[in-house]
Amino acid sequence: MTSTTPDPVRTAAASARGLTRSYGSGATRVDALAGVDLDITTGTFTAVVGPSGSGKSTLMHCLAGLDTPTSGTVVVGGTELAADGRALDDAALTRFRRDHVGFVFQAFNLLPMLTAEQNVVLPFELAGRRPTSQDREWQSYVVDVLGLRDRMGHRPSALSGGQQQRVAVARALVTRPDIVFADEPTGNLDSRSSADVLGVLRRSVDELGQTVVMVTHDEGAASHADEVVVIEDGRVADHRRGVA
Numbered sequence: 001m002t003s004t005t006p007d008p009v010r011t012a013a014a015s016a017r018g019l020t021r022s023y024g025s026g027a028t029r030v031d032a033l034a035g036v037d038l039d040i041t042t043g044t045f046t047a048v049v050g051p052s053g054s055g056k057s058t059l060m061h062c063l064a065g066l067d068t069p070t071s072g073t074v075v076v077g078g079t080e081l082a083a084d085g086r087a088l089d090d091a092a093l094t095r096f097r098r099d100h101v102g103f104v105f106q107a108f109n110l111l112p113m114l115t116a117e118q119n120v121v122l123p124f125e126l127a128g129r130r131p132t133s134q135d136r137e138w139q140s141y142v143v144d145v146l147g148l149r150d151r152m153g154h155r156p157s158a159l160s161g162g163q164q165q166r167v168a169v170a171r172a173l174v175t176r177p178d179i180v181f182a183d184e185p186t187g188n189l190d191s192r193s194s195a196d197v198l199g200v201l202r203r204s205v206d207e208l209g210q211t212v213v214m215v216t217h218d219e220g221a222a223s224h225a226d227e228v229v230v231i232e233d234g235r236v237a238d239h240r241r242g243v244a
């Protein structure tokens with residue numbers, strides 16, 4: 001008899017099973033991830049918290065296809081990035097990231113010579129495709145939701161930190177990725193700009209249906225999330241519903 005219970009690994013936006021990542025060997029070996037089992041629910045905002053060095057960034061890099069696990073399984077948007085010690089090769093991972101994953105970094109990573117608008121449409125250029133009319137409609141909607149309409153003609157140097165990060169969020173959302181990863185997105189921002197960017201990530205989940213995973217040190221930032229994953233010593237120590 002076939003079970004009607006959906007397989008969480010297939011229905012989650014991202015899943016890890018038995019995920020390990022070690023660096024170095026012998027006496028200098030570090031087990032950054034020591035067996036992580038995790039499902040990121042589609043359409044939720046998840047905060048990943050934990051002490052410095054606990055493995056948060058390593059986990060995110062493995063889930064995002066930026067790093068290859070030592071062992072274990074990673075499935076993102078239904079695609080197996082790694083399983084049974086085998087992983088997609090670099091070219092396939094690059095394609096996968098381009099088509100399915102959005103990133104927001106602490107340092108914004110906008111190109112200074114391009115306007116906000118040119119930065120936002122960069123993912124299309126990198127994919128070598130012209131945005132369709134549907135893409136343009138979505139882009140326009142994202143820009144409005146993020147409150148960027150009147151800033152699009154400016155270069156990053158003419159924007160505040162919070163505005164720059166909102167442009168980076170728009171760039172991450174423009175191709176409608178399966179999942180957006182944000183690594184300390186408010187780490188370089190004052191409290192007001194932080195609240196602004198967190199509000200925007202929240203809206204991308206509530207109004208655009210995005211799935212967002214954010215690493216943060218900031219308890220206040222985590223309070224915007226639907227779910228909070230606590231990492232300690234390379235393992236999931238707790239996974240609870242947030243207060244948002």
Ligand SMILES: Nc1ncnc2c1ncn2[C@@H]1O[C@H](COP(=O)(O)OP(=O)(O)OP(=O)(O)O)[C@@H](O)[C@H]1O
Nearest residue numbers: 023024030031032051052053054055056057058059
């Ligand atoms: N490329 C690497 N080579 C060697 N060790 C590494 C590498 N990347 C991470 N580590 C080690 O793996 C462990 C986990 O690091 P990771 O950056 O994932 O932690 P983190 O929880 O994100 O820390 P932080 O909050 O300080 O950013 C640490 O002991 C770190 O020193």
